[in-house]
Amino acid sequence: MNITKNTEAERMNFWEKIYIPEIARGLGLTLNQVFKPKFTRQYPEEVWEPEGSYRGRPVLVKEETGERCVACGLCSRVCPALAIEVQASETEKDKERYPVKFEINMLRCIFCGFCEEVCPEEAIVMSKDYHLVFQSQEEAILSKDKLEVPIAKLQDRLEFLRQYR
Amino acid sequence: MPGIVLDGQKIEAAAGKTVIEAAYENGFQITHFCWHPELSVSGNCRMCLVEIGMPKRMPDGSIQNDNEGNPVISYFPKLQIACATTIAEGMHINTKKENVVKAQDAVMEFLLINHPLDCPICDEAGQCKLQEYGYKHSAGESRFEEEKVHAPKRQSWGPTVVFDAERCIKCSRCIRFAQEVAKQDVLTFVNRSDHVTIELFDEKQFDNDYSMNVIDICPVGALTSKDFRFKARVWDMSFNDSICPGCARGCNIKLGVRNNEILRIEPRTNPYVNKYWMCDYGRLTQYKFVNENRVTEPMIRWKNELIPCSWDEAYAKAEESLKKLKPEEIMFIGSGRTANEGNYLLGKFAREIFKSGNIGLFRDIDESFKDDLLKVSDKKPNHLGAVEVGIVPGKDGVTVQNLPEKMRYKNIKALYIITDQIVDYRPIIDELDDLELIIVHAYNHTPLTKKADIVFAASTYAEIEGTYVNIDKRVQHLSPALVTSENMRFMGMKMSRLDKFGAPNDRWTQHKLRNTLPHWKILTKLAEQFNVKWNYKSAKDVFKEITEKIPSFAGMSYEKLIEYQGLTLGKAGQPDPKVINYESHVMKPN
Ligand code: SF4
Numbered sequence: 001m002n003i004t005k006n007t008e009a010e011r012m013n014f015w016e017k018i019y020i021p022e023i024a025r026g027l028g029l030t031l032n033q034v035f036k037p038k039f040t041r042q043y044p045e046e047v048w049e050p051e052g053s054y055r056g057r058p059v060l061v062k063e064e065t066g067e068r069c070v071a072c073g074l075c076s077r078v079c080p081a082l083a084i085e086v087q088a089s090e091t092e093k094d095k096e097r098y099p100v101k102f103e104i105n106m107l108r109c110i111f112c113g114f115c116e117e118v119c120p121e122e123a124i125v126m127s128k129d130y131h132l133v134f135q136s137q138e139e140a141i142l143s144k145d146k147l148e149v150p151i152a153k154l155q156d157r158l159e160f161l162r163q164y165r
Numbered sequence: 166m167p168g169i170v171l172d173g174q175k176i177e178a179a180a181g182k183t184v185i186e187a188a189y190e191n192g193f194q195i196t197h198f199c200w201h202p203e204l205s206v207s208g209n210c211r212m213c214l215v216e217i218g219m220p221k222r223m224p225d226g227s228i229q230n231d232n233e234g235n236p237v238i239s240y241f242p243k244l245q246i247a248c249a250t251t252i253a254e255g256m257h258i259n260t261k262k263e264n265v266v267k268a269q270d271a272v273m274e275f276l277l278i279n280h281p282l283d284c285p286i287c288d289e290a291g292q293c294k295l296q297e298y299g300y301k302h303s304a305g306e307s308r309f310e311e312e313k314v315h316a317p318k319r320q321s322w323g324p325t326v327v328f329d330a331e332r333c334i335k336c337s338r339c340i341r342f343a344q345e346v347a348k349q350d351v352l353t354f355v356n357r358s359d360h361v362t363i364e365l366f367d368e369k370q371f372d373n374d375y376s377m378n379v380i381d382i383c384p385v386g387a388l389t390s391k392d393f394r395f396k397a398r399v400w401d402m403s404f405n406d407s408i409c410p411g412c413a414r415g416c417n418i419k420l421g422v423r424n425n426e427i428l429r430i431e432p433r434t435n436p437y438v439n440k441y442w443m444c445d446y447g448r449l450t451q452y453k454f455v456n457e458n459r460v461t462e463p464m465i466r467w468k469n470e471l472i473p474c475s476w477d478e479a480y481a482k483a484e485e486s487l488k489k490l491k492p493e494e495i496m497f498i499g500s501g502r503t504a505n506e507g508n509y510l511l512g513k514f515a516r517e518i519f520k521s522g523n524i525g526l527f528r529d530i531d532e533s534f535k536d537d538l539l540k541v542s543d544k545k546p547n548h549l550g551a552v553e554v555g556i557v558p559g560k561d562g563v564t565v566q567n568l569p570e571k572m573r574y575k576n577i578k579a580l581y582i583i584t585d586q587i588v589d590y591r592p593i594i595d596e597l598d599d600l601e602l603i604i605v606h607a608y609n610h611t612p613l614t615k616k617a618d619i620v621f622a623a624s625t626y627a628e629i630e631g632t633y634v635n636i637d638k639r640v641q642h643l644s645p646a647l648v649t650s651e652n653m654r655f656m657g658m659k660m661s662r663l664d665k666f667g668a669p670n671d672r673w674t675q676h677k678l679r680n681t682l683p684h685w686k687i688l689t690k691l692a693e694q695f696n697v698k699w700n701y702k703s704a705k706d707v708f709k710e711i712t713e714k715i716p717s718f719a720g721m722s723y724e725k726l727i728e729y730q731g732l733t734l735g736k737a738g739q740p741d742p743k744v745i746n747y748e749s750h751v752m753k754p755n
């Protein structure tokens with residue numbers, strides 16, 4: 001039988017086998033990088049502001065007169081992750097209905113943006129918010145007061161939707 | 166029977182039928198809004214326009230054929246409405262030709278001109294004929310650039326119905342229903358052209374006992390239910406078939422469920438029982454006791470208080486307490502609210518284990534409830550069934566008539582009762598306190614459960630599979646719509662969307678499943694406690710034994726009851742002929 005060996009030990013030459021020069025070479029590479037320009041960011045002290053096209057956590061648009069949402073439940077229906085629960089109720093306003101309960105389970109949400117796409121009222125949009133930290137499962141279920149964001153803060157996204165949707 | 170040719174296919178229908186009826190009976194669908202099989206024809210929506218022609222005849226009366234031997238058809242110059250044209254021998258009808266579809270498209274375009282298209286806030290969305298036909302017959306955009314005609318959107322018609330004048334397509338189904346079925350002729354069209362709307366006569370309300378059926382038959386979302394408005398979207402609910410327990414008519418119904426709560430009840434077509442209707446009483450009352458105030462686990466009395474316990478503890482306690490008494494001191498009371506399976510086993514339990522004939526049944530007759538459409542005076546959905554499966558006193562047994570007296574003289578010291586409505590036990594209410602033992606199968610916390618010593622948590626009609634026998638001796642099948650910890654696996658895909666896929670960390674599933682059991686299962690387990698082994702794995706097994714032991718049920722099975730929408734006692738071999746059931750919402754354009 002003709003057995004050929006090709007182990008790591010056979011492939012390395014003498015200098016490689018004694019390691020020390022290789023370690024020095026590696027340290028040299030690291031040292032070299034220290035003087036090059038930096039790309040990293042000091043998160044969370046230094047926060048990145050995404051563009052309007054960014055899909056952060058979905059939020060509800062709040063106008064001066066109240067929420068836009070009419071509790072039609074389409075976002076809840078289309079959500080592939082079943083993250084949204086909406087309960088409608090009747091209001092005296094012209095739009096007839098509003099959500100008494102609107103909850104998004106951020107442990108379920110996959111940031112697909114389908115809810116934004118389906119909404120007939122442009123009432124739910126993807127925000128720029130990506131700092132999502134929760135200490136319990138309960139806390140990750142965001143209720144209406146945590147979801148509502150004044151329309152002024154969502155201008156970038158609304159503008160993006162106007163242009164590209 | 167005249168033979169006609171519909172879209173090239175030869176079909177037959179009884180003389181005098183209209184084209185739309187003939188088509189429907191043969192499994193064809195013709196688009197329509199205003200036609201309804203139980204209402205008169207009004208022919209005003211024009212959605213059912215079709216091309217109709219007759220074979221050309223030679224001067225001698227024979228039919229003229231073309232070169233290939235097919236009859237030459239001369240079509241009416243204008244399209245005809247299928248709902249108001251009676252069929253005739255040899256008639257040719259085209260429903261899919263280009264000119265026909267074009268006409269139907271045009272009708273849709275007209276209907277949509279002033280329609281608000283507010284589907285997102287409309288309860289009908291998801292089961293709306295206008296939406297469905299919109300997919301097939303409309304271009305997806307409007308050529309109408311002017312301002313739409315606006316109309317009031319929230320007009321109350323009475324205690325139950327809200328009218329949205331913008332959504333109404335003026336089909337007049339509701340008006341005809343009020344005149345012809347509910348016999349409360351208070352609705353009428355007013356104004357002309359695109360300002361037509363419906364008004365009530367002065368100082369009148371639309372408040373008859375069947376008013377809410379207009380919500381079902383309205384092909385759009387113009388009529389909504391005050392009781393239901395906005396509770397849930399149609400697609401979020403599951404709809405399972407059941408029977409209304411409101412009275413002995415036994416109307417066929419569907420239970421709309423979301424998050425394990427019944428949100429609404431709808432009639433289910435059964436031409437032999439309730440046709441397309443149900444009464445408002447049934448619709449409004451027969452779900453609250455299922456949702457609210459439930460006994461969710463078994464309880465036993467401990468120092469004047471009912472405390473929750475495990476099922477095994479409850480069975481053991483029941484055995485112990487019942488064994489302390491002589492069998493003739495115990496009275497077993499069945500229930501006309503309970504399905505046959507539970508009643509049958511109660512009878513069997515009393516006779517086999519206690520050799521007792523003390524088996525009784527209270528009635529609840531309310532003559533003021535009765536009318537000549539559906540409602541009947543017997544308020545129990547299954548009185549006939551309970552009697553039929555053996556809730557009758559044995560020889561020398563105590564009857565409900567002499568029960569109060571027997572209780573007073575301490576001849577009867579214990580009651581074993583299934584179902585909890587204290588109104589059912591009015592004659593014995595004063596005597597209850599003197600009893601040594603009361604065992605109840607209960608749905609709700611009631612004054613009766615307060616007096617009980619052992620309470621078994623029972624599943625309601627909406628949580629069990631079973632059968633009722635209605636006033637016309639029709640045995641009807643009910644299937645579960647709600648989940649309990651017992652029927653979870655059986656329910657499976659029959660649950661609503663959220664119920665099906667909810668996980669323990671979803672807030673909507675966080676109400677605990679009720680730990681209730683069907684009556685037959687409680688009795689089977691209790692029998693086991695008395696060392697009597699009954700081999701029932703499901704309600705079906707119990708019903709199978711009923712069909713074997715009781716001649717009037719012979720030949721029946723759950724499958725047959727479902728297939729024929731009920732079978733009459735003693736006539737399992739001669740079911741009513743099957744007819745195609747028209748369902749307004751379900752009907753999709755083809
Ligand atoms: S972004 Fe996607 S997953 Fe998240 S809530 Fe919206 S639809 Fe659901």
Ligand code: SF4
Nearest residue numbers: 069070072073075119
């Ligand atoms: S789709 Fe829009 S309007 Fe409808 S419930 Fe969701 S957020 Fe509200």
Ligand code: SF4
Nearest residue numbers: 333334336337339383
């Ligand atoms: S309210 Fe409904 S049923 Fe009545 S006419 Fe209008 S569309 Fe037809």
Ligand code: SF4
Nearest residue numbers: 409411412416444447
């Ligand atoms: S008539 Fe009786 S069975 Fe029918 S819906 Fe009314 S109460 Fe229920």
Ligand code: FES
Nearest residue numbers: 197199210211248
């Ligand atoms: S269904 Fe024939 S005109 Fe309306």
